[in-house]
Each structure stands twice: as C-alpha cells, then as structure tokens.
Amino acid sequence: MIESIPHTLSTQGWWIVSRSSAIVAFVLVTASVFLGLTMASKPVRKPNFAKTMRALHEQTALAALVAIGIHVLAVLADPWLKPGVAGVAIPFVLSLNRFWNGIGVIAAYLAFLLGLSFYLRQRIGARLWRQAHRATIAVYVLGLFHALGAGSDTGSLLFLAFAGVTAVPIAILFVYRLGAARRSSERQRLAARAGRRAPLADTAYDTV
Amino acid sequence: MTTPRPRAVVIGSLSLFVVLFVLLTFQLSTSTSTASSEHRKAKPAIVETQTDAAPEPEEPEPEYEEPEVEYIEPEVEEVPPVVTTSS
Numbered sequence: 001m002i003e004s005i006p007h008t009l010s011t012q013g014w015w016i017v018s019r020s021s022a023i024v025a026f027v028l029v030t031a032s033v034f035l036g037l038t039m040a041s042k043p044v045r046k047p048n049f050a051k052t053m054r055a056l057h058e059q060t061a062l063a064a065l066v067a068i069g070i071h072v073l074a075v076l077a078d079p080w081l082k083p084g085v086a087g088v089a090i091p092f093v094l095s096l097n098r099f100w101n102g103i104g105v106i107a108a109y110l111a112f113l114l115g116l117s118f119y120l121r122q123r124i125g126a127r128l129w130r131q132a133h134r135a136t137i138a139v140y141v142l143g144l145f146h147a148l149g150a151g152s153d154t155g156s157l158l159f160l161a162f163a164g165v166t167a168v169p170i171a172i173l174f175v176y177r178l179g180a181a182r183r184s185s186e187r188q189r190l191a192a193r194a195g196r197r198a199p200l201a202d203t204a205y206d207t208v
Numbered sequence: 209m210t211t212p213r214p215r216a217v218v219i220g221s222l223s224l225f226v227v228l229f230v231l232l233t234f235q236l237s238t239s240t241s242t243a244s245s246e247h248r249k250a251k252p253a254i255v256e257t258q259t260d261a262a263p264e265p266e267e268p269e270p271e272y273e274e275p276e277v278e279y280i281e282p283e284v285e286e287v288p289p290v291v292t293t294s295s
Contacts, residue, residue, distance in 0.1 A: 008237045016236065020228035024221055059217040067221065 015081075018074035019152055021067050023159070026147055028064035029111070030166045032057055033140045037173035041180065061115050068108050100149025107142035114139065134181075137174055 009016070035057040039050065075081065076088050087094035092102035114136045121129035144163060148154050 002237075004237045004240050005233060008233055008240055012236055016229055016232045019232055020225050023228055024225045027224065028217075028221060056217070059214045062214075063217050063221045067225075 012080075014074050014078040015152075018071055018078060021071040021074060022147065022151065023153065025064050025067035025071055026143055027162070028060050028067055029140055029143055030162075030170070032060040032064055033137060034166065034170055034173070035060060036136065037170060037177055040177050041173055058118070061118075065112060065115050068111055072108060097150040100146055103142045104146030104150060107139050107146055110135070110142070111139045134177075137170075140170065 035053055039053045039057060072088050075083055076085065081096065083094050083096075088105065091105040092098055094101045114133060117124065117129055117132060124132075144167065147159075147163070151159075153159050
C-alpha cells in the first residue's frame with residue numbers, strides 16, 4: 001500500500017485536495033453560519049460574549065473563503081476532470097453532475113460577495129448590508145445540497161452525521177432569527193408612531 | 209472572555225485539511241491495489257465516455273407483416289314486402 005502512495009498522489013492528488021478542502025470549507029461555513037445566527041439570537045447579553053462571537057464568526061468566514069478558493073483551484077487543476085475555467089466559473093456548464101455543481105458555483109459566488117461585503121458596509125450602508133447579510137444562509141443551504149448531490153464523500157456516515165446534527169440547530173436558529181427580526185421591526189414601527197426611538201438593546205448586536 | 213486570535217481558526221482548519229488529506233490518500237492507495245478504484249467509482253459518467261467501447265452489432269429489424277383480414281360478407285336478412293290492401 002505504501003508503495004502506491006506516490007502513484008496515488010501523482011494521479012489523484014488534485015482530487016484529494018479538492019475533497020479535503022471542500023469538507024474543510026463546509027465545516028467552516030457551517031460554523032460561521034451557526035455563530036452568526038447564535039450572535040443574532042443574543043443568548044447572552046454581555047459585550048465580551050458578543051465581541052468573542054463576532055471575532056470567531058469573522059475568522060471562520062474568512063477561513064471558509066480561503067478553503068472555497070482552494071477547492072475551486074483544485075477542481076480546476078484536476079487532470080481527470082478537466083473542467084476548464086468556464087466549468088468552475090459559470091454555473092451549470094460542467095457536464096458532470098451539472099445541476100449540483102451549478103448550485104455549488106452559485107454558492108461560492110454568494111459566499112465571496114456576502115462575506116466580503118462586510119468590509120464595504122460603510123460604503124453601502126449598514127442597513128443594506130444587514131439585509132444582504134441575512135441571505136448568507138443561502139450559502140450554507142446551497143453548499144449543503146452541492147455536497148450531498150456532487151460530493152464524493154457524502155456517502156460516509158461521518159459526513160451525514162455532521163450535516164444532520166448541525167442542520168437542525170441552524171434551521172431552528174434561522175426560524176427564531178426571522179421571528180426576532182419581525183418583532184424588532186414591529187417594535188420600531190410602534191416606537192416611531194409613538195414619537196420615540198426604539199430601544200438600542202435590540203440593535204446592539206445587529207451585525208448579522 | 210478574551211477575543212480569540214485568528215491563529216486558532218487557521219491552525220484548526222489546516223489540521224483538519226491535513227488529516228483529511230492523509231486519510232483520503234491512504235484510502236485511495238489501498239483501493240488502487242484492488243481492481244476498481246474509488247476514483248472510477250465516484251465518477252462513472254466520464255469513465256463511460258472516455259472508454260472506446262466497441263459498437264454493438266445492430267439487430268435486424270423485424271419485417272412488418274400486414275395481418276391478413278378475412279372479409280366476411282354481412283348476412284342480410286330478406287324481409288318480404290308488406291302488402292296492404294284497401295277494401
């Protein structure tokens with residue numbers, strides 16, 4: 001078996017890199033979305049907690065973008081697959097698993113667009129950025145379906161267990177977040193009608 | 209609670225990547241010794257198009273035979289004409 005390792009690496013090295021980086025990217029996107037939704041649901045109202053969560057959320061998001069970039073480059077370099085630049089850059093062009101790989105390309109674009117928009121929020125405005133940032137859940141959902149439909153390791157019990165265990169709390173937190181956002185906007189509308197400002201406590205964490 | 213340093217996330221991600229890389233390399237190395245490798249198992253669609261399979265011989269199409277229909281003349285019952293007499 002040891003003798004065949006150099007041969008495996010020379011023939012399937014890029015495929016191994018793309019699989020490894022894809023799993024790392026999925027774990028990091030899951031962690032980042034989970035942290036973001038947890039921050040937004042405000043389980044602990046302490047400034048230090050919010051600061052720590054925000055730092056972890058940002059770091060995992062940036063690491064996920066790096067992992068997605070490595071995954072795309074490794075797929076591009078795979079000598080067996082030969083997807084071409086169009087295959088990895090334009091959705092639904094790659095013939096292998098066309099639909100599932102297509103949504104993977106869309107998920108990657110959304111990840112970069114929404115992730116890096118954090119650094120442009122002063123230009124685009126905090127309100128618009130916050131509204132756009134809520135769509136980040138789409139990156140997770142599209143990434144999950146891309147992994148399940150086109151991934152080489154989605155048959156493994158470990159991956160399915162991880163995806164299942166993390167999907168449930170993320171779905172619950174997302175539904176809670178939607179309800180909280182609706183309640184918050186309702187309060188602000190009532191406060192505006194009453195001629196006073198909404199309590200700042202609800203908007204202090206609103207970076208997600 | 210102190211703010212976590214980015215190093216922790218970077219080291220964690222890199223460690224996961226290295227572990228996965230080593231595991232997958234070993235997994236594929238063991239499977240290459242067997243007849244069917246994982247690579248081919250995972251991507252069957254392109255393997256099929258890459259192999260130059262010999263064309264299958266065409267089976268002769270069965271000739272169409274028109275079914276013979278026997279013409280049966282309908283039986284017509286003769287009815288005698290009714291004669292009415294006026295008194």
